[in-house]
Amino acid sequence: MLAELRGLNEECGVFGIWGHPNPATMAYYGLHALQHRGQEGAGIVVTNGEYLQAVKGEGLVNDVFSNGKLEALEGHAAIAHVRYATAGGSGIENVQPLLFKSTTGSLAVAHNGNIVNATRLKRSLERQGSIFQTTSDTEVFAHLLKKSTLPTYEERAKQALRLIEGAFAIVVLTEDYMLVAQDPQGMRPLSLGQLDGAWVVASETSAFDLIGAELVRSIDPGELLIIDHNGCRSERYVEKKDRAICTMEYVYFSRPDSDIDGINIHSARKRLGKQLAKEIQIDADVVTGVPDSSISAAIGFSEATGIPYELGLIKNRYVGRTFIQPSQDLRERGVKMKLSPVRQVVKGKRVVMVDDSIVRGTTSKRIVTMLKDAGATEVHVVISSPPLKNPCFYGIDISTDSELIASNNSVDEICELIGADSLTFLSVEGMVEAIGRPEGEKNCGHCLACFTGEYPTDIFPDTKLPHEKELVR
16 A cells, blocks of 8 residues: 555564574564564664674665674574654664663663653653663663662563553563563554464564464563563563554554454455445446555455456555655655556546555545546545544554644545545444454454544653654753
8 A cells, every 4th residue: 555654653563582593583584574564774682691782774674684794693582673763763773672781781672652651751761860862762661671670570571561651562682581561452463473492472473474483372462471591471560451453553554464363464454345345336347456455455345346356556566665755755756656557457447446544645646646647537536444534642653633634624525635536435333343353342452543533542742743753852
């Protein structure tokens, strides 16, 4: 998909492995499976039980770890991270895992999400003498962990985790152990696996498939895993709450071959397309999906309506995701570079264009124009999610209300602005039903804040949106 989402704070991926003879190599492959979650930086930190070593840099995984850089990373455990710069901004100092060295032991932290009370925590820590080296909210957690005076690292971790609020999937590595934590609502995906006796954690199960690991389970909201030479044990740092997984993980962010809580992403997206077919009536000749994440929904829509699915849009595989581009001008130019219509497929046809979301509307307008310039007689846009009306404080870089086209315009007005012949969004109820999460939790375990405005945690006056690059100065 080319939705105009700019990313997650962090639209990131985390990976960890403990008890493997080649942890850096496994982390490298794991990051490849998570590369879609962030393309601005990558890093790996390895421990051999005596000290921690890091290799990280700006750019893609292949570029960061070229020229034999992995060979120097020897040990038995590693954590790794790919990032898209949101909270904290760009710059090598903000590339994760963040590594801190001291006479009392080293510490590396990697994090996916957004700590909504990070600004006030940082101010409090600075009053106590902390000096911050980055503008990332991840560093706040590291300071909380190191400043704790509780006797065991489990107790220190629990104390620090209770102080932070928001969405977070965190992995911590020291010389002696690895900690893995999920926020109390479980808003970011995080899974546990095993590989030849080693313990593995990753933002998406596609990383397990690539390295040959076996999925054990999803990590529960409010769960803390302690992994060391004695094995893996689970503890809770807060009472278990209903999960509120980011719904956009199912709609857009996760890879189609990943599973979240036992639900395959490709299958869920096909059901979203089929649900769209139940909610609307369209006379058309061909269905096409905007590559890549909308193709599954387009196939589902085609199967349910009987309108043939065709490859009406071709993606240039050598151009990065549009929303990853760091400026609006580059994003807009990236659309032309990235997509091409297949003229013989759409010429003279009434086309149903399936996409997963509309944020600013600029990309949708350009795709509609491309299809019509290629000869499509009609372009009907169907969206496999509801209108995005509210900013996200938990990691998706959906910015201010003024930048969200659905926050300020009706569906008919958006349709006119993007030049479509019709525009249909999926209903909130239809989306939840189609994804098929287990019943019994509030909103069936979804965070729907960007659609409904109902946030599952407190939002503070000084909470920074992900696009606000500086945490605090």
